[in-house]
Amino acid sequence: MYPVTELIKNLADQHGRERRNLLPILQGVVEQEKYLSEYSMIEIARELDLPASEVYGTATFYSFLEYKKMGKYIIRICKTITCSMKGKNQIIKTIEDMLKINVGETTPDGNFSLLQTNCLGFCHKAPAMLINYEVYIDLTPEKVREILTGYINKKEKEE
Amino acid sequence: MSTPIYQLKRVDFIFKDEKDWKEILKNSINRPAHELINELISSELKGRGGAGFPTGLKWKLAAEVDDPIKYVICNADEGEPGTFKDREILSKVPLKVLTSMAVCGHVIGSKEGYIYLRGEYFFLQPELNKSIGEFKDYCNEINFDFTIKIFMGSGAYICGEETALFESMEGKRGEPRNKPPFPSTFGYLGKPTVINNVETLAHCYTIFEYGSKRFYDLGVQYSRGSKLFSVSGDTPKPGIYELELGMSLVDFVDEFGDGDTKAVQVGGASGFLVPRKGFRETTIGFQGKLTGISLPTGGSMMLFNSSRSMYNVLDNYLEFFREESCGQCTPCRVGCQQLLNGIKAVKRGEKNAQYLNKLMRLTETMQYTAKCGLGQSVANSFSAIVENFREEMIY
Amino acid sequence: MAKKIKITINEVALEIEPGTSILDAARQTGVIIPTLCYHKDLCVAGNCRVCVVEIVGQKRLSAACATPCEDGMDILTNSFKVRNSRKHIIELLLSEHNADCTRCYKNGNCELQKLASDYKIMTQDFIRLSRSKNYTIDHYSPSIIKDDSKCIRCQRCVRTCEEIQGVNALTVAYKGDRMKISTFFEKPMNDVICTNCGQCINHCPTGALVEKNYIEEVWEAIADKGCHVIVQTAPAVRIGLGEELGFKVGSRVTGKMVSALKRLGFDAVMDTDFSADLTIMEEGTELMMRLKRALEDHDPDVKLPMATSCSPGWIKYIEHMYPDYLGYLSTCKSPQQMFGALAKTYYAKAKNLNPAKIVSVSIMPCTAKKFESNRPEMHDSGFRDVDYVLTTRELAIMIKQAGIDFMRLEDMSFDSLMGESTGAGVIFGATGGVMEAALRTVYELVTGRPVPFENLNITPVRGMDGVKEASIKIESPIQEWAFLDGVELKCAVAHGLINAKKVMDSIISGESHYHFVEFMACPGGCLGGGGQPIPTNPEIRRKRAEAIYAEDEGMPLRKSHQNPEILKIYNDFLLKPMGEKSHQLLHTKYSPRKRF
Ligand SMILES: Cc1cc2nc3c(=O)[nH]c(=O)nc-3n(C[C@H](O)[C@H](O)[C@H](O)COP(=O)(O)O)c2cc1C
Numbered sequence A: 001m002y003p004v005t006e007l008i009k010n011l012a013d014q015h016g017r018e019r020r021n022l023l024p025i026l027q028g029v030v031e032q033e034k035y036l037s038e039y040s041m042i043e044i045a046r047e048l049d050l051p052a053s054e055v056y057g058t059a060t061f062y063s064f065l066e067y068k069k070m071g072k073y074i075i076r077i078c079k080t081i082t083c084s085m086k087g088k089n090q091i092i093k094t095i096e097d098m099l100k101i102n103v104g105e106t107t108p109d110g111n112f113s114l115l116q117t118n119c120l121g122f123c124h125k126a127p128a129m130l131i132n133y134e135v136y137i138d139l140t141p142e143k144v145r146e147i148l149t150g151y152i153n154k155k156e157k158e159e
Numbered sequence B: 001m002s003t004p005i006y007q008l009k010r011v012d013f014i015f016k017d018e019k020d021w022k023e024i025l026k027n028s029i030n031r032p033a034h035e036l037i038n039e040l041i042s043s044e045l046k047g048r049g050g051a052g053f054p055t056g057l058k059w060k061l062a063a064e065v066d067d068p069i070k071y072v073i074c075n076a077d078e079g080e081p082g083t084f085k086d087r088e089i090l091s092k093v094p095l096k097v098l099t100s101m102a103v104c105g106h107v108i109g110s111k112e113g114y115i116y117l118r119g120e121y122f123f124l125q126p127e128l129n130k131s132i133g134e135f136k137d138y139c140n141e142i143n144f145d146f147t148i149k150i151f152m153g154s155g156a157y158i159c160g161e162e163t164a165l166f167e168s169m170e171g172k173r174g175e176p177r178n179k180p181p182f183p184s185t186f187g188y189l190g191k192p193t194v195i196n197n198v199e200t201l202a203h204c205y206t207i208f209e210y211g212s213k214r215f216y217d218l219g220v221q222y223s224r225g226s227k228l229f230s231v232s233g234d235t236p237k238p239g240i241y242e243l244e245l246g247m248s249l250v251d252f253v254d255e256f257g258d259g260d261t262k263a264v265q266v267g268g269a270s271g272f273l274v275p276r277k278g279f280r281e282t283t284i285g286f287q288g289k290l291t292g293i294s295l296p297t298g299g300s301m302m303l304f305n306s307s308r309s310m311y312n313v314l315d316n317y318l319e320f321f322r323e324e325s326c327g328q329c330t331p332c333r334v335g336c337q338q339l340l341n342g343i344k345a346v347k348r349g350e351k352n353a354q355y356l357n358k359l360m361r362l363t364e365t366m367q368y369t370a371k372c373g374l375g376q377s378v379a380n381s382f383s384a385i386v387e388n389f390r391e392e393m394i395y
Numbered sequence C: 001m002a003k004k005i006k007i008t009i010n011e012v013a014l015e016i017e018p019g020t021s022i023l024d025a026a027r028q029t030g031v032i033i034p035t036l037c038y039h040k041d042l043c044v045a046g047n048c049r050v051c052v053v054e055i056v057g058q059k060r061l062s063a064a065c066a067t068p069c070e071d072g073m074d075i076l077t078n079s080f081k082v083r084n085s086r087k088h089i090i091e092l093l094l095s096e097h098n099a100d101c102t103r104c105y106k107n108g109n110c111e112l113q114k115l116a117s118d119y120k121i122m123t124q125d126f127i128r129l130s131r132s133k134n135y136t137i138d139h140y141s142p143s144i145i146k147d148d149s150k151c152i153r154c155q156r157c158v159r160t161c162e163e164i165q166g167v168n169a170l171t172v173a174y175k176g177d178r179m180k181i182s183t184f185f186e187k188p189m190n191d192v193i194c195t196n197c198g199q200c201i202n203h204c205p206t207g208a209l210v211e212k213n214y215i216e217e218v219w220e221a222i223a224d225k226g227c228h229v230i231v232q233t234a235p236a237v238r239i240g241l242g243e244e245l246g247f248k249v250g251s252r253v254t255g256k257m258v259s260a261l262k263r264l265g266f267d268a269v270m271d272t273d274f275s276a277d278l279t280i281m282e283e284g285t286e287l288m289m290r291l292k293r294a295l296e297d298h299d300p301d302v303k304l305p306m307a308t309s310c311s312p313g314w315i316k317y318i319e320h321m322y323p324d325y326l327g328y329l330s331t332c333k334s335p336q337q338m339f340g341a342l343a344k345t346y347y348a349k350a351k352n353l354n355p356a357k358i359v360s361v362s363i364m365p366c367t368a369k370k371f372e373s374n375r376p377e378m379h380d381s382g383f384r385d386v387d388y389v390l391t392t393r394e395l396a397i398m399i400k401q402a403g404i405d406f407m408r409l410e411d412m413s414f415d416s417l418m419g420e421s422t423g424a425g426v427i428f429g430a431t432g433g434v435m436e437a438a439l440r441t442v443y444e445l446v447t448g449r450p451v452p453f454e455n456l457n458i459t460p461v462r463g464m465d466g467v468k469e470a471s472i473k474i475e476s477p478i479q480e481w482a483f484l485d486g487v488e489l490k491c492a493v494a495h496g497l498i499n500a501k502k503v504m505d506s507i508i509s510g511e512s513h514y515h516f517v518e519f520m521a522c523p524g525g526c527l528g529g530g531g532q533p534i535p536t537n538p539e540i541r542r543k544r545a546e547a548i549y550a551e552d553e554g555m556p557l558r559k560s561h562q563n564p565e566i567l568k569i570y571n572d573f574l575l576k577p578m579g580e581k582s583h584q585l586l587h588t589k590y591s592p593r594k595r596f
């Protein structure tokens, strides 16, 4: 059995196999895999006895349920009004320069994906971003460089 | 020009400690349902999620429906740009919210509650679950049958709309439903449901703790009590403040502005934009017959100073709506695209300035015909910005 | 019954049942409110918003289709505010739409076009969004073309595929401005579980979902003097075609249809009803053989109930959804394919024609038959058995193109050899018809007496209930079938794949025990097929069914085994039902497909 298949089985055991359990299962897969592959969606459909199209239609509605391959760390920069006013473009520029990717792309080593997202609920500490589920606030170019360096080092240590 | 009715008054209820929650829970669930409902009704508490529906009445309607299965849902989707107070409540005084949910369960006859927590607040989960565990233990201890679970969202602003939220919890796309039927008769899984904003529930706790009078005495007619405000933008002191309702915008700007405030966005992107000249005549509270220009709000207050281009502000809002619209209904899905592309075209000189008038009429249509509050409220900020800052919109 | 409530619509007072939608109430008083996402066959979506009306005293407008009337409502359906808003909405839809009507297959039969015309949307003030969108056209399926640039996102197709068919090949994907109708991972329609039933086409208001048409190919074949082009027409075509050509719903135009086909230049015009009768002979025999093996030989391997196999949408559905149950299907090909296999063998031989030069065309109420004729198995004649499948709608287009005044055509009859049919063949076009036809023959073959129903009308299997059940007790059969004495033959009929699913699930769970089940993919059977005239709704399907049964009653022969051409073909060519020749030409096998 593929590891995803097992993950999906476990998630279904944990949450249940009804339609209303779909979101937690999708979230569980994304938490592990960072995205929902065609294969994962089919397995989820099978497990919950749902049409595959429904799984796809539901997943694509939610912006955190990625359906394209993503990096290990997904960076989401808030692009809504306050963060935009407070310099989110500088933050993006800094990250793009550092990781040598554009918004919407993943680094070739598969470690980082750079995305934009809508208001994170930290407007009083704008600009803000998420790396996976971790929030970073009051960002400045220097601070972002530091944070990313931390992630890069962490990654290297793991290897 | 009307004079401000009240000065700015800070209040400290919401974040006051929650150490008495056990007592409040126990006392409340020993009171008959109608008494609690009356308490809420006489407090005149109105929903803090934006729509301002009287909370007591909401509970009453759900209580009157005869069904063995009902649900209590706490709306913690907090997606409105510029709003961040619900997060603070859930991280500082979660037990207040849990207590009120349980009391609501007692009032309407429900044994199951859910907190719909936006995906962006994933990091709140561990702590919140701890509180839920503690809460459940106590419920068991006093033999009160009520279970609360967290349901995570996954990044969709529209899921804050109550019927979209139900759809989302049912494992579907968050597309708002037709209304009627309303949640009090047909909510989550088709069952009678009370859905309240996080802050609304926190206020309920205050009312259960101190009685309705303490709450009622705050604020002004039609807008009783206090409210949390999420203050951001061009302000020296961004943050979360509990203030009495009914304040005038002038006083607010005096307190929070940076001396150069050009406009205030009240109620987030879907709320109202007030230009400097309107500060004096605008109060913050729910619309009533006597209150003049009074703006309801989920609590988002964004300040813009004169260095800001209102064109960019509008552009940013519209991009938000274009993406976050669920996309099912024509006026909203296509309307948002037309508005955004339209102001860009005017700005680039590809369309003449009169085109703005056509767009204004379009927002009116959106307001009249969109299926849910998202599409209906795009007009609010659009018309205010285009009317008051027209010169900034034109090439 | 609850007390009636009082409302006014455009200042006219009326009393209506509580719970009635504003749309229905208005229709009751003859006030027409335009709609797009609303469809009588489907649940209410309320998403297009063209049906908005003003309720006096309310600032916002309400969607008439989704708003129930309340006592005392004053409703205005044509106020200034309503008109302006409605016009805006149509303009918005058009701005997102590739409104290229002159090059559109639905030109002339499009709900969006009609609205634009009614409201005289002459200008395009709004920005043309359609230009900057990456719309795609999916034409990989042999049956269906899906053109996203024509889609208004009313979701009727999605609801159809889910509520009527239970297939869910289509879904709504993404949100906001990117929201679109999609298959799983935007795969082509022929790569997913789509059954090609065409119901989504019938329910689509625009040109976003249409059949793949083969009109030009057929014209070319007709023009080719070296080809012998023969055409067969399915039972449901003759009661639907008139709708496209100025007749009212439920008109029978069999004779005119034959005349028209001859005028179009087909070399022979024959009838699928003939092969429907043939199907009954084969399928009836197959059923009797299975019953014999089960009840007399007690063979544990025999698969009962036997399921009919003449609806190719149903076949693809069961291949995807119940791949382990293909053994329950009758091995009979659909009448179309039986005809096709015989056209290039039996017919060619009898008429001394080179089968390689025969072009076999069929006119079907069905889009799934386009797919079926394309299946690799369907080459038993040594050639492609059926070359082109046209829908009822495509035939109507050809008739119009040829400048034929259909109304004024004289009646003509089918050509012989495979043109004769009985009432039993005709009722194949309605749900329950195959069952009824089979019972008429099987009962009589087994007992020597006609079915014990007045005038041969087996009414329990008729009508529009999604699942119908019937049973016939067999009494004093002839010697050969003595083991059937006293056996109660249990039958079920399901139409619309959502109902097929119900029946399959109850069979699998052991809840139901049938001997014979008729499955039709489309609601109402073929008369409501995906290739039939648009629009469709329960009322239209009911009228078409009436026409079919009227046609049956008017036939001199009403039992398949009495068809003289059937007797002839068994005598001259096939020798006996389920014989060797039959197996070679008239029967087929099925292949499991993936559900996901
Ligand atoms: C587009 C849209 C987004 C909304 N988002 C939220 C939200 O994030 N949180 C919330 O409490 N209410 C939100 N609402 C309001 C809810 O629909 C609902 O009115 C509210 O949860 C009721 O609670 P209350 O009566 O306590 O305010 C939203 C409404 C709309 C139309």
Ligand code: SF4
Binding pocket: B158, B175, B176, B324, B325, B326, B327, B328, B329, B330, B332, B333, B370, B371, B372, B373, B374, B375, B376
């Ligand atoms: S108004 Fe917008 S968000 Fe609301 S239902 Fe319509 S498309 Fe969806």
Ligand code: SF4
Binding pocket: C097, C098, C099, C100, C101, C102, C104, C105, C106, C107, C108, C110, C111, C112, C113, C150, C206, C207, C208
């Ligand atoms: S779908 Fe209708 S409106 Fe659109 S191009 Fe075709 S005929 Fe015209």
Ligand code: SF4
Binding pocket: C144, C160, C161, C165, C167, C168, C169, C170, C193, C194, C195, C196, C197, C198, C199, C200, C201
């Ligand atoms: S042809 Fe039938 S099965 Fe295929 S998408 Fe359309 S309705 Fe669904």
Ligand code: SF4
Binding pocket: C150, C151, C152, C153, C154, C155, C156, C157, C158, C181, C203, C204, C205, C206, C208, C209
């Ligand atoms: S394909 Fe047709 S039925 Fe489906 S949403 Fe588009 S316009 Fe509507």
Ligand code: FES
Binding pocket: A078, A079, A080, A081, A082, A083, A084, A118, A119, A120, A121, A122, A123, A126, A127, A128, B081, B082, B083
């Ligand atoms: S605008 Fe970025 S966190 Fe709110």
Ligand code: FES
Binding pocket: C034, C035, C036, C037, C038, C045, C046, C047, C048, C049, C050, C051, C052, C063, C064, C065, C066
């Ligand atoms: S027909 Fe009523 S909203 Fe579409």
